[in-house]
Amino acid sequence: MNTHEHESAPDRLGEYLIGKKIGAGGMGSVYLATNIHTDQQVAIKILPGALAREPGFVERFHREIEALKKMHNQYVIEFYDSGVENDIYYYVMEYVEGETLTNRLRREKRIDWKTVVNISIQICSALKASHDAGIIHRDLKPSNLILKDDDTVKLADFGVAQLFATEKLTVTGGIIGTAEYMSPEQAEGKRVTRQSDLYSLGAVMYVMLTGRPPFSGKTMLAIIQKQMYGQFDKPGRYVDDLPIWLEEIVCKLLEKDPQKRFPDAYVLSRRLQEVLNKYEMSTSDDTYALSGTGDPSVTPTLVQSASEPQAGAGTLMQGLMRAQLESESTGSKLSQIFDNTYFLLGMLAILIAGGYFWFQERELTPQEMFSQGRQILQQPENPEWYTARDKFLLPLLDTDPERWEEDVQPLLERIKVYEIRSRAGMTAKRRSRTGPQNEAQRFMLLSQHYLETGNLAQAEVILTALVDILNENPNDTDNTKQDEMRDLARQMLNELQNDSSRTAERFIMLTQSMANADALVNEKKFDEAARVWKALIVLYEHDQAEVARDMVRKARQKLETLPELKQAAQTETDSQKENTNND
Template identity: 80%
Template sequence: MNKHENEVTPERLGEYLIGKKIGAGGMGSVYLATNIHTDQQVAIKVLPSALAREPGFVERFHREIEALKKMHNPYVIEFYDSGVDNEIYYYVMEYVEGETLTKRLHREKRIDWKTAVNISIQICSALKAAHDAGIIHRDLKPSNLILKEDDSVKLADFGVAQLFATEKLTVTGGIIGTAEYMSPEQAEGKRVTKQSDLYSLGAVMYVMLTGKPPFSGKTMLAIIQKQKYGQFDLPGRYVDDLPTWLEEIVCQLLEKDPQKRFPDAYVLSRRLQEVLNKFEMSTSEDTYAFSKTNNSSETPTVVQSGSEPEAGAGTLMQGLMRAQLESESTGSRLSQLFDNTFFLLGLLILVMVGGYFWFQERALSPQEMFEQSELILQQPENPEWYTARDKYLLPLLESHPDEWGTRVEDRLERIKTYELSTKAGITAKRRSRSAPQNEPQRFMMLAQHYLEIGNNSEAEHILAALVDVLNENPDQKEMRDLALQMLNQLRQDSRKNAERFVMLTQAMANADALAEEKKYKEAAALWNALIVLYEEDKAKAAQEFIRRAKENLANLPEFDQTEQPQSEAQKANTPDE
């Protein structure tokens, strides 16, 4: 499509007078406009006129417009109208005063995690409304998110990406998605689902928290390859006060496999709300003062440590206490009944007997027991993991060892590692910068540091040496067991990840063989392609291959580079004549 096409701004479209341009992108231009009948200010998206000549566009346009009409949500820009005027297709939407998330990030670099969570919860509501209407956004990114002064969100461009989804357009064309926020399956041209939008939301959350997208590169092809195969840095590496619960959510959203992400936007919004609730409960330092006057109910007054009371800052405990005090002050017959000891004792017996017979009739199946344990273990490490072990996994292993043994034992190993790490005073994902309490703990933290930066081999050397040193020290049994657990897990993961470098190893061997045959042009093209794909991979093995590739390129004998074959990456970045 000629980027200069349709540069002339129309003065009027339908019943709307066109004003200044307020936005532009690959999917068309947005203008501020005024309804000539109502004087209402609106925003009009004018789609590139070349689209009308694409096969099937008109049908898709009307289909998407009908879907947009059904979608109503406070966090989605309201759709008003659509039409075609002189072969110019357009649709009319709510005009929102504010700034895009992109502009906010340019100004502030990063957004504090609590604000980022609140913004993400609003986006979840918008996505749920869209998904319920059968719409996949396909291009969720910061420039499509408008923030008002109160940090309320409006999500734009729903359905528009689908209008561009013709067989002539590929993902490398940069039209039906933005590389930094595109899910791996979308990058591969596969069918997108609501989990694809959740991946994009994960990338948006990552950039809000850290100031940078999870994957970046010099070319679109390089970014897409990283989306498909690369590993991102944990957000906690850039944000010291980031709760572990929130980091787990972002990492789950950025899973390569869509099935490993959250099932839908509603479940995600509940998990995000839990982060805020857990943080509030874990850091609450409220003290409660009570005053009681005649003929009035007792009302708890919250006095925040070091500050004045704040409206709306009540906690769960405050609400429970208020409910109890109000109940005591009403003096109703119901409250008096519940104050009767014999009534409460009879009620307790009734509940226990009823519960016993209910559970006798409704014993969980092995599959349900396993699923219940999985729900608990999907949460960040916490003491509730012991419930999964004692209530579900151990009984399941005892009753069905042959059928469930392997899967259950794998989960029990994870719980054992957590238990040992808790006793030893160090967690598997420790982020504290405080000094270690002893030498074994110092080496454990050092090994964890190497794991976080991708240097698995160095972490393995340290853990293996630490196990050997602690073997003969009975006083350090717990630390030794934890180091051994981490070492075994690391070796198991290393075996699973060995396949990552099969393609790299084979490609390097092919390039070396081409160079030996004096096919320098082909060898150089292959080495350059590997550098594009793996240069930012922090794994030690990958870095060693990249170092060799660069050395080989530097040591190649001179040859006529004007006829050098181009790699696909180079072709993708070669401008059309």
């Protein structure tokens, strides 16, 4: 077996023989493999050794596995098995014979709108299963969608998915994803929701319909800026036969404000199905609108089609109005009572009062209390966090500490840090009004800046030194404030050292970019790949982390071999031309 081709992948893992490489991403490479007992072909994802040695990546790999285990949907890649062998972490999943949506678009440029709707409805089903399991995909894009010959879709790669239940993942933020399909809130590093995945689906629908993403640019930063502030061309500009209903759906999905998008994938799927229904009705020669009485003796009213003369519109409206008046005049006594305005207002008041007292009197279950508290903490820092602590979290510990200690204590630690930060003037709101009040606060603000910009090593150096100096140099004039500063520095240091997911998140863009550069080489886009490698060297050449050093070394090696790759590609092209001429 050619080990160079497989980039140090082993010949066998567990009961699986490793074959050719079929994909790569930010969290590892995917290979075709065969079960030695059943001869079943599977896909196996392997976490590279360099990533496995970095804090956080193994944890993220296990979370991806847990995410797939929760997925039970015909449009999501099925999980089979996982393991670790000779320090190599891997998991096994369904192998789907087909092509990625990326390859389909590369070949066909655009996809007809009816097929787009059918594909999108399937993706909605996959996203609903993911969201119902508490998982946001975060990286929905054409290369993560596999199409079979019959246009059945399979959603793959939950490598950068965020689990709602994992607090550390939701609070660390960070820009993870693919710029062309990334929601504005994700581009800003804000908390993502299920509407963020719907935005990505809108961008995927846009590129299927038009052959181009809604926003593009020469650099990732340029695209992100457009995602946050730019305006896209409506897809109807590029597609002549696009129904207005479908265009409205795509534009709604691409709203900057998540609240203006559809609430969830299920509602979206219903709207997409309505597009097909409306189109069929609008193009049918005999389209009927039933009266809704359920009486088979009632003749349905013919709805005039667009091809018929407009003269019948007045007659149609007259018939509808007459039917409505007759219905009102012959209504039952009960219907007349319910048509009384005062009666309806009285019933509304009773319902409101009853609902109010029901909600007031009903005692929340422990799980509801925990959910309420955690939901408040998903908001940016604000005094409402204290309400979450006092009303929901502390009562849980008082009633059943053994059950809730593990879940509640990390949340209380976050509130404690916020409380100390508030007293020390370290919250964003207070920082914007005043500068640092003393040297200790100045260094705290500096460490906070390094944390927010991803320079974790420098933040750790400052916090460690600050804890030491505040321990050794007591200030008798302001002992309380100094203690608060020391406690805050210690809390931030502990959170940084224990939060391995920050480290993993930090290098996702690096590993994804390397995979993207390899894909560009396969497409013979050598200059574009070279720009990616050079950019990664500039960004990470001074980073001391092993994964960064390894990737920078690989980028330099690839740049050195680039002339040979170009020459080989040119030789192959010349040979193909010569064979064509000979034929």
